[in-house]
Amino acid sequence: TACSSKYVLSQVHPMWQGPLAVPGGDRQSPVDIVVRASVFDSELKPLVNNYDPDTCQQIWNNGYSFLVEYDDTTDKSTLKGGPLQDKFRLCQFHFHWGESNAWGSEHTVDRKLFPAELHLVHWNSDKYSLFEEAVMEDNGLAVIGVFLKVGKRHEGLQKLVDALPAIRHKDSVVEFNRFDPACLLPSNTDDYWTYHGSLTTPPLTESVTWIIMKQHIEVSHDQLAVFRSLLFTSAEEDVQKSMVNNFRVQQPLCGRTVRSSFS
Numbered sequence: 001t002a003c004s005s006k007y008v009l010s011q012v013h014p015m016w017q018g019p020l021a022v023p024g025g026d027r028q029s030p031v032d033i034v035v036r037a038s039v040f041d042s043e044l045k046p047l048v049n050n051y052d053p054d055t056c057q058q059i060w061n062n063g064y065s066f067l068v069e070y071d072d073t074t075d076k077s078t079l080k081g082g083p084l085q086d087k088f089r090l091c092q093f094h095f096h097w098g099e100s101n102a103w104g105s106e107h108t109v110d111r112k113l114f115p116a117e118l119h120l121v122h123w124n125s126d127k128y129s130l131f132e133e134a135v136m137e138d139n140g141l142a143v144i145g146v147f148l149k150v151g152k153r154h155e156g157l158q159k160l161v162d163a164l165p166a167i168r169h170k171d172s173v174v175e176f177n178r179f180d181p182a183c184l185l186p187s188n189t190d191d192y193w194t195y196h197g198s199l200t201t202p203p204l205t206e207s208v209t210w211i212i213m214k215q216h217i218e219v220s221h222d223q224l225a226v227f228r229s230l231l232f233t234s235a236e237e238d239v240q241k242s243m244v245n246n247f248r249v250q251q252p253l254c255g256r257t258v259r260s261s262f263s
């Protein structure tokens, strides 16, 4: 099976040229969270997010998603608690979404797909001094996943949506300041699932402690439509391609246990 081979060839993904061999390959992401198979762990603590809006630096289109990047040269925007033993620094957040509201998330809950998923990427600053180091280590990264549903307009998201037309093309970047990513978290961050997995885009390294929020956030149809107005392609390319369906196919659990912080 895909779990036993030393090198698993991840599915040929339309966004990346050709199959990608992944070292190990038995703790890949994303996965389907089977609620009835998740194990309640009373040792799991509440998350402690401490984000400083002043560390927000820029928003840019990297040709796969759009990223909001934070200054991670000091411990100003941090995550600790939850399943984590160390302190982690926020370096960026980004989203994955579909061409329609029927799909778009990377993780699923009992096979339920959401129209989009937010990822807040942090790296272990107690153990490493750079993201590039941490990304290679099995306790190097922590990513918070939040599901998006279509409903009422998200006021906090609108500032970000208004910046997107300026970064329509791949490699475009604009300055973006004073954005507090905590406004994108659901009201309840005590209830989450957690498991050990990987990055869902290259380098696909198996260095991520995933923390998936049970409670989703709501954004409006129009806000999501602006995500879909972004392009995978740079301004120079003659064929423009809409940035949609930028999610990875689900990966085998390979015997991993998904724990829950709630019963």
Ligand SMILES: N/C(=N\S(N)(=O)=O)N1CCCC1
Pocket (backbone or CB within 6 Å): 119, 121, 143, 198, 199, 200, 201, 202, 203
């Ligand atoms: N794939 C990633 N994050 S994700 N989708 O696994 O959260 N990243 C690639 C390099 C920096 C973050």
Ligand SMILES: [Zn+2]
Pocket (backbone or CB within 6 Å): 094, 095, 096, 119, 200
């Ligand atoms: Zn992601």
